[in-house]
Amino acid sequence: MQNYAQLTEELKARSIKPSLQRLLLLNYMHTCHTHPTVEQIYADLAAQGHALSKATVYNTLTLFVQKGLLRVVNLDRSEARYDVLACDHGHFVCECCGAIYDEPIDFDKLNLIFPEAGSVNQRDLFYRGVCKRCLSKE
Amino acid sequence: MQNYAQLTEELKARSIKPSLQRLLLLNYMHTCHTHPTVEQIYADLAAQGHALSKATVYNTLTLFVQKGLLRVVNLDRSEARYDVLACDHGHFVCECCGAIYDEPIDFDKLNLIFPEAGSVNQRDLFYRGVCKRCLSKE
DNA sequence: TTATTGTTTAGAACGATTCTAAGTTAAATC
DNA sequence: GATTTAACTTAGAATCGTTCTAAACAATAA
Numbered sequence: 001m002q003n004y005a006q007l008t009e010e011l012k013a014r015s016i017k018p019s020l021q022r023l024l025l026l027n028y029m030h031t032c033h034t035h036p037t038v039e040q041i042y043a044d045l046a047a048q049g050h051a052l053s054k055a056t057v058y059n060t061l062t063l064f065v066q067k068g069l070l071r072v073v074n075l076d077r078s079e080a081r082y083d084v085l086a087c088d089h090g091h092f093v094c095e096c097c098g099a100i101y102d103e104p105i106d107f108d109k110l111n112l113i114f115p116e117a118g119s120v121n122q123r124d125l126f127y128r129g130v131c132k133r134c135l136s137k138e
Numbered sequence: 139m140q141n142y143a144q145l146t147e148e149l150k151a152r153s154i155k156p157s158l159q160r161l162l163l164l165n166y167m168h169t170c171h172t173h174p175t176v177e178q179i180y181a182d183l184a185a186q187g188h189a190l191s192k193a194t195v196y197n198t199l200t201l202f203v204q205k206g207l208l209r210v211v212n213l214d215r216s217e218a219r220y221d222v223l224a225c226d227h228g229h230f231v232c233e234c235c236g237a238i239y240d241e242p243i244d245f246d247k248l249n250l251i252f253p254e255a256g257s258v259n260q261r262d263l264f265y266r267g268v269c270k271r272c273l274s275k276e
Numbered sequence: 277t278t279a280t281t282g283t284t285t286a287g288a289a290c291g292a293t294t295c296t297a298a299g300t301t302a303a304a305t306c
Numbered sequence: 307g308a309t310t311t312a313a314c315t316t317a318g319a320a321t322c323g324t325t326c327t328a329a330a331c332a333a334t335a336a
Contacts, residue, residue, distance in 0.1 A: 019301090019314065038292080053316045058293070074212040077324075079292065092252040101254045109247050112265070114230035116239045118273030120265050127252060128260040135256030157283065157332090176323080191285045196324070215293075217323065277336100284331070295320070305310070 003027075014067040021052050025060050026069070035073055035081040035091075035100050071122065075100070090125035096134035141165075152205040162188050163198050164207070173211055173219040173229075173238050209260065213238070228263035234272035 007026050011018040028045060029036075036044070042057050061082055064070040073081040075093055081100075092101040107123050114120075145164050149156040166183060167174075174182070180195050199220055202208040211219040213231055219238075230239040245261050252258075 017302090017313075021315070055294085055317075056315055059315080072215070074215060077210070077212060077218055080215055090248075090250060090252075092255050092258075094254075095259065099254075101252050103250060103252050105248055105250055109249070110228075110243055110245075110263075111247070112228055112241060112243055112263075114228075114239050114241050114265060116232075116237070116269050116271075117230050117265065118268045118270040120230075120267040121233065122264075122266040124262075124264045124266075125248075125250075126260075126262045127250070127255065127258050128262075129258040130256045131254050132256040133254075155282075155333095159284070193286075193325085194284055197284080280333100280335075282331105282333080285329085287327090289326070290324085292323090293321085296318090298316085300313105300315070302313080303311085306308085 010069070014069060016063065016067055021056050022060055022063075024050050024052065025057065026064070029064075029070060029082065029084050035075075035083050037079040037081055039079065041082070071124075073124075075126070088123065090127065092127045092129070092131070094131035094134055095128055096130050099131055099133075101131070148207070152207060154201065154205055159190050159194050160198055160201075162190065163195065164202070167202075167208060167220065167222050173213075173221050175217040175219055177217065179220070211262075213264070226261065228265065230265045230267070230269070232269035232272055233266055234268050237269055237271075239269070 004023070007023050007030075008018040011022060011026065016022060024045060025041070028041060032044075034040075038054070038057055038061065041061075042052070042054050045052055045057075061070065065072055065082075069085065070082050071085055073083050073091065075081060075091070088105055088107060089102045090105045092103065093099075105125060107125075142161070145161050145168075146156040149160060149164065154160060162183060163179070166179060170179075170182075172178075176192070176195055176199065179199075180190070180192050183190055183195075199208065203210055203220075207223065208220050209223055211221050211229065213219060213229070226243055226245060227240045228243045230241065231237075232239075243263060245263075
């Protein structure tokens with residue numbers, strides 16, 4: 001595991017006790033730049049010899065989301081995906097192959113104000129379509 | 139049911155055979171300006187004396203989405219919500235009471251281009267936070 | 277009428293997620 | 307160091323939204 005001390009600090013800063021399982025998961029999410037599902041995370045960690053229980057994967061990811069370390073990406077109805085919270089970015093999802101692409105965006109350009117909104121905590125943007133690779137295959 | 143002929147035309151225009159169940163559902167979605175779940179739709183129609191089977195509600199909504207009459211809104215992991223396709227609008231979701239508010243938006247202002255995107259078919263935007271009503275209650 | 281095709285239906289099956297209750301670890305107190 | 311306490315992890319059961327299946331039904335064509 002890389003940056004053990006740094007990961008520990010990151011957890012402590014959010015008042016999360018740095019157990020081995022939590023450090024493994026946080027490390028995984030930091031090094032993985034896709035948008036993995038629980039199943040993928042569970043399988044990858046198991047393949048690396050870290051057999052956490054699936055319940056722990058669920059519990060920990062939920063905790064991280066609550067504490068603001070990750071966010072859930074609801075691309076479709078099937079499985080939740082998890083995303084490290086970097087700078088604001090939008091997602092493009094290929095309806096054909098399922099690939100996900102990120103692109104930084106500046107929400108402020110929209111000048112979007114919801115009169116009913118008291119406070120805004122999160123902003124998500126999704127484009128859906130067909131990626132160039134799939135389009136060229138047809 | 140209102141505008142029987144008009145609803146029939148709307149279905150035929152998308153080459154959907156206008157069965158009674160489909161007309162009922164389309165009519166419901168046109169008159170309902172919330173973002174209902176399958177359960178809500180099913181219960182409301184039953185209360186109006188139209189007891190479609192739940193399978194038909196699922197099948198028909200899926201068909202309407204495929205044919206471009208509705209879109210699915212994946213606010214969270216629990217239940218899918220359905221939305222009539224009007225002009226582009228964003229959603230604000232209150233994390234406290236679950237209320238959903240719409241606001242028209244112009245995506246073009248973002249100047250957002252995904253280099254990997256061949257074609258874009260749908261654009262969704264979600265803000266999450268606490269609505270004014272909930273904020274004032276705290 | 278007899279096929280043929282499409283639609284609806286109830287209930288079973290599925291699968292992602294949550295719950296439960298027991299086991300384990302780690303810190304706190306004596 | 308032993309004992310209590312609280313927090314964390316775990317396997318498996320339970321839940322629940324959704325999909326599947328196979329039969330019934332309706333509409334149309336031959």
